Amino acid sequence: MAIAEVQKVQILAHAGVKMKVLSTLQDEGLVQLERANCEELDLESSLPEVSHLEHRLYRLSYALGYLSRWEERGFAKKLFAQKPQINRQKREEILDFDCLPILDKIEKLEAEENELLSEIKFLEKEEEFLSPLEGLELPLKSLKLNDSTEILLGSLPLSQEEAFKELAEKEAIWFEVINRGKRTLYIFLIYYKREKDYFEQILKDLNFIQLYFTENMLNMADENDKVRNIMEKIQGEIEEKGKRLEKLEREGQNLFAHREKLMLLHDVLLNEKEKIFSSSLLGETESVFFMEGWIRSSNAEKLKSKLRPYSDEMEIYSRDPLPEEEPPVILENPKSWKPFELVTKLYGLPQRGFSDPTLPMAPFFFLFVGLCVSEAGYGLLVGLLSLLFIKFAKPKGALLQFLKLFTLLGISTTILGALIGGWFGFPIRSLMVLDPLQDPVSFLILALALGFVQVWFGTFLNMINGIKKKLYLESIFARGGWLLLLPSLVVYLITKQSIWGILSLVGAAGIIFFASPSRNLFARFFGGLYSLYGISRYLADVLSYSRLLALGLATSVIAMVVNTICQTVLGIPWVGWLLAALIFIGGHLFNLCISFLGGFVHSMRLQFVEFFSKFYESGGKPFRPFELESKFVEFV
């Protein structure tokens, strides 16, 4: 069995040791807590208060976000970055660390910084507003002094210039052009206040837009300051604020030294919160609490020994899952097969009553990816890169399994590439057993044969499943009928020997009479006949494997195309070799990516659609133990 056995564990204990027990469970990560069944024992569950911790965590991650700007950058650095490690003792110690002064300081720094930034932005806007008016030779203050005249600053579209000049000649209006922009004319003009309404209307018709100095500019201006002086003042202020910003930045950078501690604290508090929150799953009274969960059977003893210090105050029970329960699924495979669990998990974990399909699937998947890519050079490259990454970046969890899978697929691609493909588009003929470009039909037959084997194997596993479920008649005669019919029919069609024909008829009879569970003989016969029609499905399934040939050929042909273009380019004088090298590297890299993507995805499809559909049903829930979670650091 490739699914680990799981037991239900129940703990009834004195309320006094609740937090200690939860701590132990969290540290060990052996148990997946479930909501305890409270009704039977007349217990209550409560929602614990964690908002203060949540608030602290929010502030911590905000501060860490602020500090991350001084993080070491660069792709390689990030790729190979190791998380800081923290042991049990350090975890206790870090809780005493008083982070509040640092948090306050960071929040203050960032608030000041934001204020400065918005002030600078405001000043820059003002400077931008003033720059076309720089030529105005009058002090700002003088513009609004007069009682009898109206003094205006404004802009006019260049297209209205002539009309405006005509107006100025006819009427009592005095003006001066300050600046001539690309589309706008900036002017300064004076007219009598008593004619204000009249001029306002005319100017409006000319699309004149009046410009006003802001309060800030007027406040800045001394008695004799012109626009030019104000702009200088604004620039000075921007510079001064910029310097203050730099100072804040330096202060922030000094706090970067605390980053690791804040990270540790964040993760420790995160787990404190989770621990307190998990008690909402328990059933409680004032003096006792009750918890339920799932545990891997092989770990049950370990759990008991870990909880021994509290054994006087608690009782632990464990039992096998009841038929109506749905225990979580833990896949259990030999180490070297583990990477292939990723493919199974992608489809979905097995439902209760179905076994893990990883072992029967893995060899096919391994082989198919190799056939689809069939390029030894690419396989070598991908395998080596994955291995090197595992060695130097020391990834963990799903990423590690993923890289291991790619190492394995690299190996398969190298082997099959050497046998039926090439090395970066150059075949080594002495190693090859078959050249798909010369003899595609043989490769096609090979692909279909592999498909036939896998489809037959899937049906075989289906028969085993049926026998396990005690559906003896249907399994042996109908499912077994397929197992007999399919190969004997193929052999009969090739050899035309009547013995094989008879065998296939026997198989077909098994299907006709036992595939339908109906008791009515008539319905049973036609039901069986209908399921015999499923042979078209088998045919389609096997033909689907022809994609192995197409994808394998596509890789070799594109590799060949790249090399042919390289050869053509090599003829160009002087830079030919450089261009050829660039095309060689870029082209093969491109081909590597698309053929691995295609090979991976299509091989997976063959497993899911053609193979799993025969014998496997997903729907199991993954095992998610209550354990230490980490975001920034690693618990050891």
Next chain:
Amino acid sequence: MEGATLGLAIATFGGALAVLLGGMGSAIGVGLAGQASSGVMSEDPGKFGMLLLLVSLPGTQGIYGFLSGFLVMLKVGLIGGTPASLTTVTGLLLLAACLPVGFTGLVSGIHQGKVCASGVYMVAKQPKDLMKPVIMAALVETYAVLGLLITILLLNGITLK
């Protein structure tokens, strides 16, 4: 070009058709998925890498068409050789051989693009399930792969005199 026969012209037309149709299908498909992904990235720019995978998937039809066109050129000697003087019948045969990859590529490219576009929306909400829409898209691509297969087999089977 001197000495080119009608057969050679028809064969060239076939090769061009394979590249054209496959490329059109892929261009439309990648375009559809690309539009969808830009919409998602306007909310969440961090998903670029994941979405790139989905957007690039309908691109394979164009590659299949391209490589079929290349095989035709190689076969009739337009690359790395002297152009063969094909009979009209051989030319038509080569044209016919190009049709499977061209038309399956055109239609499957467009529809794969639609599947990928909806996959993009799915990934926006369920980033952990990235591989599921990828598999869905591969189901559509099957028919382009089958078209390519027949084109390659036909091109391989037609012998030039």
